[in-house]
Amino acid sequence: MRPLGGSGINLTAIGFGGGPIGGFYGPAETDASVLAVRRAFELGIRYFDVAPLYGHGRAESILGQALRDTPRDTFILSTKVGRYLVPAGVAGAPARRRAEGAPFNPVLDYTREGVLRSLEHSLHRLGMARIDIAYIHDVDAHSQGSEDAAEAAFAAALRGALPALQELKRTGVIRAIGVGLNQPSWALRWIEEAQIDAVMLAGRLTLLNREAEQGVLQACSGRGVAYIAAGAFNGGMLARAVDEPAPFNYRPATAAVIAEHRRLSGVAACYGVPLKAAALQFVLRHPGVCTLVVGAASPAEVAENIRLASIPIPEAFWASVG
Numbered sequence: 001m002r003p004l005g006g007s008g009i010n011l012t013a014i015g016f017g018g019g020p021i022g023g024f025y026g027p028a029e030t031d032a033s034v035l036a037v038r039r040a041f042e043l044g045i046r047y048f049d050v051a052p053l054y055g056h057g058r059a060e061s062i063l064g065q066a067l068r069d070t071p072r073d074t075f076i077l078s079t080k081v082g083r084y085l086v087p088a089g090v091a092g093a094p095a096r097r098r099a100e101g102a103p104f105n106p107v108l109d110y111t112r113e114g115v116l117r118s119l120e121h122s123l124h125r126l127g128m129a130r131i132d133i134a135y136i137h138d139v140d141a142h143s144q145g146s147e148d149a150a151e152a153a154f155a156a157a158l159r160g161a162l163p164a165l166q167e168l169k170r171t172g173v174i175r176a177i178g179v180g181l182n183q184p185s186w187a188l189r190w191i192e193e194a195q196i197d198a199v200m201l202a203g204r205l206t207l208l209n210r211e212a213e214q215g216v217l218q219a220c221s222g223r224g225v226a227y228i229a230a231g232a233f234n235g236g237m238l239a240r241a242v243d244e245p246a247p248f249n250y251r252p253a254t255a256a257v258i259a260e261h262r263r264l265s266g267v268a269a270c271y272g273v274p275l276k277a278a279a280l281q282f283v284l285r286h287p288g289v290c291t292l293v294v295g296a297a298s299p300a301e302v303a304e305n306i307r308l309a310s311i312p313i314p315e316a317f318w319a320s321v322g
Contacts, residue, residue, distance in 0.1 A: 001013075002290050004197060004226045005225055007176040008175070009176055014047075014294060015045065018051065021033035022055020022057075029298075032299070034062055036066075037066030038066050038067075039302045046075045048076070050063050050126075052125075053138075056085055060122055078131065078133035078134070080134070081161060082161065084106070084107055108153075114160070130174070135177075136190075139157050143181065162177070165177045178199060180201075182250075184212045184216045191216070192219065197226060199228065200228040201228075204231075205286065206233075206282065206283065207282045207321065235249050237253060238279040267320045273313050274311070277313065
């Protein structure tokens with residue numbers, strides 16, 4: 001267990017990420033998804049993270065189904081705000097934007113009203129009475145499409161989302177406030193300009209991408225903000241062989257990234273280390289990391305992630321990868 005800043009919340013070093021069970025990265029079978037969540041709990045994971053965007057509500061519904069009979073005080077739950085969902089693909093409604101997941105479309109909304117609506121909907125899908133950590137989701141240029149759009153979303157969130165969450169925290173509806181995003185520069189904006197408990201940054205503290213290692217982690221340490229790592233495989237690249245096509249942080253990989261992937265794979269082969277194990281343990285061994293959130297869509301994937309996170313890796317390997 002590791003402390004989430006000064007919030008009073010303690011998280012397991014590995015958390016369960018809900019993206020895959022929503023079908024966010026490809027088809028996910030319902031029964032296997034439910035069993036994946038339950039297997040994670042059986043193996044000692046006590047932190048579960050999800051978002052309305054993951055399968056457009058499907059991930060929250062499945063997570064709630066899986067944990068409904070589990071005593072609520074035995075796990076920590078987080079979801080995200082910044083989007084609420086509306087019906088799609090039926091008479092009188094727009095077409096669905098994504099074929100997978102549930103028949104809803106997201107509406108971007110960082111206002112107070114949008115945040116309250118989003119959290120209320122999330123509680124209903126989860127079938128739970130409270131959420132421990134609420135993250136303001138995707139306020140960066142990577143997700144918003146441009147720096148100007150990110151600036152507009154940031155201003156709207158500071159006016160609406162953040163004060164709403166602060167009020168909910170004061171009244172005990174939530175216990176901590178965070179931001180979940182993809183770009184270190186925008187993580188720094190939040191750390192420096194807002195009062196938050198945690199930053200969840202995807203794919204920026206990994207074997208392939210160490211953008212967050214200096215500025216963001218230093219800022220988190222200086223302000224008592226917890227760093228929640230996600231995307232240890234950089235969207236799939238570090239989970240596949242060098243000759244298998246895979247995205248890098250949801251985008252096509254550059255030649256430089258592909259070359260570094262090949263180098264790391266070669267070093268791992270020399271030491272007999274599975275690259276996936278190195279990817280997970282690189283993040284977990286970093287002293288600035290509170291928790292690593294890892295997604296899975298089946299019990300076997302959960303068990304494999306736990307196994308890979310604990311197999312011995314020689315110090316000489318870490319010295320070789322640099």
